[in-house]
Amino acid sequence: MIHAQVTDRDAAAARSPIEVAMYLRSRGWVTRERDAVCVQWTKDVDGEEYEVVQPIDSGLRDYSPRILDVLRTLGIVEQRSQLDVLRDISHVSMDIHSIRAFPADSPPGMIGLDDGVQAFESLRNVIVAAACSVSASQPQAVQPARKPAEVLRFLRDVRIGPSAEGSFIVTAHTLIPPRLSSDGGALEPSEPFERRVSLRVYDAVRAAYNAANEALDSVDGLDAFTTSVRRGVSANLCEALVGLGGEAGHPFELELSLAASRPLLQRKIAPVRFRHDHLPVLQAAAQELRERVAEEGVVVTGSVVRLHREGSGSGEISIAGTVDGDDRLRRVWMNLSADYYLQATRAHEQMVNVSVRGDLVRRGTRIFLRNPAGFRIVPDGDGD
Incomplete structure (x- = not known):
């Protein structure tokens, strides 16, 4: 050869x-x-x-x-x-996460523009979900929109690597401090944050894969996702995995290659391959987790686009705006006390933005803010 x-x-x-x-x-x-x-x-x-x-x-x-x-x-x-x-x-000092996508009707090594952009964004979201899981003091089924400073610092050092031969492949590279002692490569409490994130990515993705298989075989299969939260499974991770499948839900495979400068001799890391039928299960699991668990203490900022109440007491409004830490435009529904409702009415009439804090939950296709507090009109030029 x-x-x-x-x-x-x-x-x-x-x-x-x-x-x-x-x-x-x-x-x-x-x-x-x-x-x-x-x-x-x-x-x-x-x-x-x-x-x-x-x-x-x-x-x-x-x-x-x-x-x-x-x-x-x-x-x-x-x-x-x-x-x-x-x-x-x-790559000797880098942990490498590789996503190999298998889109239909595309030449080898190519993918549709929209699916390609989504693949990069979804890979980022997979890594963010794992980093938040490592950073959190306890497992979270729904991660907060505002990411910890430790996670944001980590993300600045993650790099996108060059494409490789074969089907469409995207890679993320994380620089790992070398292991200077010859301790056999066992995972220690002193393992750097970067390595713990790499392993959490793999373990959480593997746990989500196993949970999806269980859900396909069991009537109560979605419970497998809630019991896997301690391993890093979250609504955020499941949504990111669905995104890797693109619009058509094509199969994809995740692989982890650990930096040779810091080996883990006791770990066997085989690729994890998701099929088309896994993706609807992951999407349902993400929705289920978001409906069961509130995202606490978030701030919604935007304009009041709907008002409804009967009589002079409390009433329901909806805000078209953003949740802190997330630039996506979303519509959020909530029930307000009489005083807050009057403020919302004035804001709607004056066409000014408002801000309110509460706990975010999903109910079907709608997003609701429970326990709204601190409702206020946002002055011009105030982005907080």
């Missing part, structure tokens, strides 16, 4: 000495000698010893030819393409 070779010196020079060293160590190479400019690594394969000389200063004039030599030897030892080896060196 002929494997592709790397001849691009710029591509080789872009790999740092640290990346190369971490890759070699993760593949079982051991250091024999070290001097001021290079490290000699060796590895025994079926009784035959192989050797590579890794430069430790990327400023050397012959740095890229030396890296190309390392790639040639690794390609021989691993019996695979140098391009694949180079890619894995580039």
